[in-house]
Amino acid sequence: MAKASILLVEDDQLQADKTKKYLEANGYDVILAENGKSALKIAKTENIELILLDRILPDMDGSEVCRWLRLNKDTRGIPIIMLTVKGSVLEKVDGLEAGADDYLPKPYNEIELNARIYASLRTKYLRDELKEKNRQLEDVLSTVEILAITDSLTEIYNRRHFSLIIQKEFARTLRYNSPLSCLMVDVDHFKDVNDNFGHSAGDIVLKEIAQNIKNCLRKIDTIARWGGEEFVVLLPGTKKEDAFIVASRILRMVSDFNYTGINQQITVSIGIATMPELKVNSAEKLIDASDIALYKAKNKGRNRIEIAEQIEIK
Numbered sequence: 001m002a003k004a005s006i007l008l009v010e011d012d013q014l015q016a017d018k019t020k021k022y023l024e025a026n027g028y029d030v031i032l033a034e035n036g037k038s039a040l041k042i043a044k045t046e047n048i049e050l051i052l053l054d055r056i057l058p059d060m061d062g063s064e065v066c067r068w069l070r071l072n073k074d075t076r077g078i079p080i081i082m083l084t085v086k087g088s089v090l091e092k093v094d095g096l097e098a099g100a101d102d103y104l105p106k107p108y109n110e111i112e113l114n115a116r117i118y119a120s121l122r123t124k125y126l127r128d129e130l131k132e133k134n135r136q137l138e139d140v141l142s143t144v145e146i147l148a149i150t151d152s153l154t155e156i157y158n159r160r161h162f163s164l165i166i167q168k169e170f171a172r173t174l175r176y177n178s179p180l181s182c183l184m185v186d187v188d189h190f191k192d193v194n195d196n197f198g199h200s201a202g203d204i205v206l207k208e209i210a211q212n213i214k215n216c217l218r219k220i221d222t223i224a225r226w227g228g229e230e231f232v233v234l235l236p237g238t239k240k241e242d243a244f245i246v247a248s249r250i251l252r253m254v255s256d257f258n259y260t261g262i263n264q265q266i267t268v269s270i271g272i273a274t275m276p277e278l279k280v281n282s283a284e285k286l287i288d289a290s291d292i293a294l295y296k297a298k299n300k301g302r303n304r305i306e307i308a309e310q311i312e313i314k
């Protein structure tokens with residue numbers, strides 16, 4: 001508790017000097033305020049850890065000062081011990097209802113004053129410690145949540161989280177009869193990259209491809225790693241013509257990029273499936289349709305785009 005900063009709000013100069021001297025002798029830093037307005041200003045601008053507040057002040061009632069302190073987000077957490085010559089139950093209740101943490105009638109015993117200060121500060125420090133631990137726990141939970149939905153290599157969404165997103169978007173598409181496009185993207189001849197340059201280089205290439213695809217998308221679009229060297233993209237509110245434009249942009253971006261650690265061109269093949277042109281009854285079938293279109297692109301020579309047709313959907 002040593003060197004805790006205390007704001008002493010006391011208009012009686014003799015009492016203020018006596019209390020300040022005693023508190024400083026016990027290791028506290030003490031700042032004096034002679035009225036309520038000064039106390040409010042100091043509490044908001046200085047690093048105050050506890051307030052000793054006289055009930056009777058020349059400009060405003062101590063209970064009013066207490067209420068203002070509790071209303072301000074910067075001062076509401078500071079412990080307040082009310083000091084007054086009035087010792088009636090009603091006076092104590094009024095001070096406590098205004099937000100005071102403790103009440104000490106004058107003349108007070110200095111040893112008791114020190115004990116009450118110590119108890120209030122201990123409670124404050126424990127509360128602050130609990131608040132910090134809760135904040136740390138929230139950070140940990142947030143990190144765990146991010147890890148649970150993120151592919152560890154490419155740092156984009158993983159397959160599991162994409163499946164949740166497409167279910168929601170599929171339901172929204174059915175409700176509002178709006179278009180929805182799904183792109184399945186597969187890296188061409190990726191095994192050659194691993195064989196010729198090593199798996200570490202291949203991992204870097206996958207990360208860079210993921211970023212290149214992401215750079216071609218809007219904020220409302222979703223990209224995820226579907227598995228291995230395969231990525232999936234969801235384009236809400238996008239017709240097949242516009243989806244083809246996005247796919248063409250991805251095709252060009254991937255093939256024009258100079259990838260780290262390798263000296264060969266990388267290309268991708270892309271399959272597109274779009275609702276409502278495709279009459280599918282589940283999100284899984286929309287994904288399957290894009291996958292069928294992808295394999296058609298592979299069979300036709302790779303580094304190209306194919307659009308799924310209704311006849312292909314089982």
